[in-house]
Amino acid sequence: MSVTQETTDFLKEKLKETFGFSQFRGEQEDIIKNTLSGENTFVIMPTGAGKSLCYQMPAIAMEGTAIVISPLIALMKNQVDQMNAFGINAQFLNSSLNRAEMTKVKNAVISGEVKLLYIAPESLTKEDNLAFLKQAKISFVAIDEAHCISEWGHDFRPEYRRIRSIVESINTKLPIIALTATATPKVQQDIQKNLNMDDARLFKSSFNRKNLYYEIRAKRDDIDKQIIKYIKANHGKSGIIYCLSRKKVEEIANLLNVNGVRALPYHAGLDGDVRMANQEAFLNEETDVMVATIAFGMGIDKPDVRFVIHYDAPKSLEGYYQETGRAGRDGLDGTCIMFYAKEDINKLDKFNKDKTITERDTARMLLHEMVHYANLGTCRRRQLLNYFGEHVDKDCGFCDNCNKPTPKYKVEEAVVLALKTVELTGERFDAQHIADILMGYKSQYVGSYEHNKIETFGKAKSLFKLNADEDEDDDDDDDDEVEFSDEEDEDGNPIPKQKKAKPAAKSKSRKNAEPEPIEQCVS
Ligand code: ADP
Numbered sequence: 001m002s003v004t005q006e007t008t009d010f011l012k013e014k015l016k017e018t019f020g021f022s023q024f025r026g027e028q029e030d031i032i033k034n035t036l037s038g039e040n041t042f043v044i045m046p047t048g049a050g051k052s053l054c055y056q057m058p059a060i061a062m063e064g065t066a067i068v069i070s071p072l073i074a075l076m077k078n079q080v081d082q083m084n085a086f087g088i089n090a091q092f093l094n095s096s097l098n099r100a101e102m103t104k105v106k107n108a109v110i111s112g113e114v115k116l117l118y119i120a121p122e123s124l125t126k127e128d129n130l131a132f133l134k135q136a137k138i139s140f141v142a143i144d145e146a147h148c149i150s151e152w153g154h155d156f157r158p159e160y161r162r163i164r165s166i167v168e169s170i171n172t173k174l175p176i177i178a179l180t181a182t183a184t185p186k187v188q189q190d191i192q193k194n195l196n197m198d199d200a201r202l203f204k205s206s207f208n209r210k211n212l213y214y215e216i217r218a219k220r221d222d223i224d225k226q227i228i229k230y231i232k233a234n235h236g237k238s239g240i241i242y243c244l245s246r247k248k249v250e251e252i253a254n255l256l257n258v259n260g261v262r263a264l265p266y267h268a269g270l271d272g273d274v275r276m277a278n279q280e281a282f283l284n285e286e287t288d289v290m291v292a293t294i295a296f297g298m299g300i301d302k303p304d305v306r307f308v309i310h311y312d313a314p315k316s317l318e319g320y321y322q323e324t325g326r327a328g329r330d331g332l333d334g335t336c337i338m339f340y341a342k343e344d345i346n347k348l349d350k351f352n353k354d355k356t357i358t359e360r361d362t363a364r365m366l367l368h369e370m371v372h373y374a375n376l377g378t379c380r381r382r383q384l385l386n387y388f389g390e391h392v393d394k395d396c397g398f399c400d401n402c403n404k405p406t407p408k409y410k411v412e413e414a415v416v417l418a419l420k421t422v423e424l425t426g427e428r429f430d431a432q433h434i435a436d437i438l439m440g441y442k443s444q445y446v447g448s449y450e451h452n453k454i455e456t457f458g459k460a461k462s463l464f465k466l467n468a469d470e471d472e473d474d475d476d477d478d479d480d481e482v483e484f485s486d487e488e489d490e491d492g493n494p495i496p497k498q499k500k501a502k503p504a505a506k507s508k509s510r511k512n513a514e515p516e517p518i519e520q521c522v523s
């Protein structure tokens, strides 16, 4: 189809008539026209930006059936229901259908009635489906959640890697449109290479979600209390709490209920009916808080989610961005709080132990980026955007670090002293031992090695005292101090609920002994 003024008018009319929208958002119109003109298209847009319309519109406008490859059966059904409600004939083909239902869908496609056929990658590769697709009149192929192609994405699906050859076996001339909300430069390259789409026109919009406030808090014993306090202060607002384990999801949902908060659990271990009912309750405002594993969220379009809390750190920044991205889709402010503890990262890393070496390396690098982000002392948004290949030269003023900058210390002299101490003690002692020497603390070990007699003993004491005096922010406000819990959990099990609070004196003395902010130490 060639793109003319007529097309422009037609699209605008269809937009109003079918979807009830008066104008296109961002680059939607150009994207749609690119597909209409038979070109390959690559769309990278954050969640909520309106990617679906970019393939739904050309599907409506073009002759034949558009194939939409989508990774989640639940997601497919939502989209198909939505399309049908708009009066567009959309169907899906996946393992949830029985034989008779499948035949019915296929017949409808062959007869040319169907505008969009959603199909799971597994179904796409089946022989008889392939034979059927070869008979049908296909307009183009849309690959939703295209990051599933890449191992560097947060949701790698090996079947996604076979899409290109299958599409080619149907028809080499079919235009492809790949869409994703996650594309670090690495993922982007991977997708283009795998789909053999170097010629594709790229539409990449900014990932900056200006209305989202990013905050990282130290995960300490009082985490449950902090969460309840936050939710009570935001009474009646809609929010999601992400936990790593199903058990934790249940535990926190109960805890909130006991504390008078309307909350429901959502995880893959619940029956399909329960999951559906809980999701509906959340969408219909019958409950305020959804406590969930990452099984919840893809394709959920609730515009007024006001906060997303990460009880546990996610395994990548892609995941973090996706999950936090569910807040503030209506453009109003959303708060994203992540509770961070180094132990959680170790726990996440344990999941990597059965992976192949390559997979493990990938997973570890993603995790490392996450740790870096959590430990950051500077603007979170800049770092996050930077990770997605977007360079920003100003701090955002709307994240925890911008709001309350981490105290900075001059450390040059201290570093020189530390290195000297390491050298003088024969490069054999751990950090604590070196710190003890520098701070002039004659511990049992320092004494027994006579390290109290070396030249640098106690030399850092005055340095840090001076720095601490210069630091205006060094008040008693423990809430802003990152302090990692040192209590170990059993494998993958949630942290026990009732734990003793840390004695204040301990954290104080530690603070005095090591004024260097822990936030900046990347492990
Ligand atoms: P994405 O797939 O990028 O996460 P969706 O396609 O689900 O986003 O769209 C997000 C929301 O924006 C949906 O509610 C959709 O109906 C709405 N939307 C999309 N395009 C427009 C538009 N041009 N005008 C108004 N609303 C739109």
Ligand code: ZN
Pocket: 378, 379, 380, 381, 382, 395, 396, 397, 398, 399, 400, 401, 402
């Ligand atoms: Zn900032």
